[in-house]
Amino acid sequence: MESRNSAVLRTADVARRTGYSVQQVRNLERDGVLPPAPRTAAGYRRYDDTHLRAARAYRALAAGTDPVSAKQMMRAVQGHDLRRLYALLDAAHAALDRERRDLEFARAAAREIADEPLGDVRAADAMSISELSRALGVRPSTLRYWDSVGLVVPRRTTGREARRYTPDDVRAARLVHQLRLAGYGIEPLRALLPQLRGLRRWDEVAAALTARDIRIDTRSRALLAGAAALHALLDPSADR
Numbered sequence: 491m492e493s494r495n496s497a498v499l500r501t502a503d504v505a506r507r508t509g510y511s512v513q514q515v516r517n518l519e520r521d522g523v524l525p526p527a528p529r530t531a532a533g534y535r536r537y538d539d540t541h542l543r544a545a546r547a548y549r550a551l552a553a554g555t556d557p558v559s560a561k562q563m564m565r566a567v568q569g570h571d572l573r574r575l576y577a578l579l580d581a582a583h584a585a586l587d588r589e590r591r592d593l594e595f596a597r598a599a600a601r602e603i604a605d606e607p608l609g610d611v612r613a614a615d616a617m618s619i620s621e622l623s624r625a626l627g628v629r630p631s632t633l634r635y636w637d638s639v640g641l642v643v644p645r646r647t648t649g650r651e652a653r654r655y656t657p658d659d660v661r662a663a664r665l666v667h668q669l670r671l672a673g674y675g676i677e678p679l680r681a682l683l684p685q686l687r688g689l690r691r692w693d694e695v696a697a698a699l700t701a702r703d704i705r706i707d708t709r710s711r712a713l714l715a716g717a718a719a720l721h722a723l724l725d726p727s728a729d730r
Contacts, residue, residue, distance in 0.1 A: 499537040508545040515545065523548045523564040540723070544568075547719035554713025555582045563716075567723065575720070582713055589673055589706055596672035597699050603664050616654040619644075625660075626667050633663065641666050641679055665695070672702065 505512045518524045519535070524544045527535040544564060551560035559582060566575040623630045636642045637653065642663045644653040655663065666679060678698070 497538065499539075499541070501535050501537065504537045504541055504545060507542055508549065510545060510549075518545060518548065521561055521565075522568055523561055525568055543719060543723040547716055547723055550712050550716035550719055551582075554709045554711075554716050555585075560716070563720070567720065572724075579713075579717060579720075586706060586710055586713065593672045593699060593702060593706070596668040596674075597696070599668045600665055600695050600699070603661055603668070616645075616656050617660055619653045619655070622655050622660060622663060626663060628667060636663070636666060639676055639680060641676070669695075669698075672699065674698070674702065 499507075501512050501515050504510070505515045508515070510518070515524070515537075516535075519527055519541075524537075524541050527537050527541065529535060544567070547567075548560050548564050551563055554560075555563075559578065563575055563578045566572070566578060617625070619630050619633050623633055626633075633642070633653070637644065642655075642659055644655045644659050646653060669679060
């Protein structure tokens, strides 16, 4: 990972050319993302093109995965542990692939749920929390949490205060479950569910899932850019 550029860069130069602050550049070196910078007699850091490449690679990798995973990758680079680097990159790509597959599963399931007619609603069709938890494959505590944050709020039976989920509640719980599997956050769901009560707004569900598609695409592009930056960092002659 030798530099092709003999120009000496100050910390401020690296910060300006990578979009980080001066302190962030120092932190990246401290955390092993950047290779150790030699110092002048006066104690000033001397950076070069290798440090620029490393900082840019980390930025792209962090956008494609997360800062912790990106730091692990960069430390593997600095430690010349390429086997670990390849394993971490493979895991990042696999995670994005799982998200895509889960999202497609959630889209198909949510569409099927939204298209189901409710038919005649009878009191006997209501489910207890234990029955619904078994049907969904989630813990009762998950349903209680969804109740506490206002996602799926069942009725209470008089006297015992036991939760009873009507068919409309069950359908909402199924939708929440599928969107949670697809990685949809609690707060976005809280904003979306009031519009979907009764599950008559498939277009809103589809728009929300499309937005997540776009976010996954953005992360995939960032991971691709990060991998290219790593390649250039490991083999500076590759892009000559």
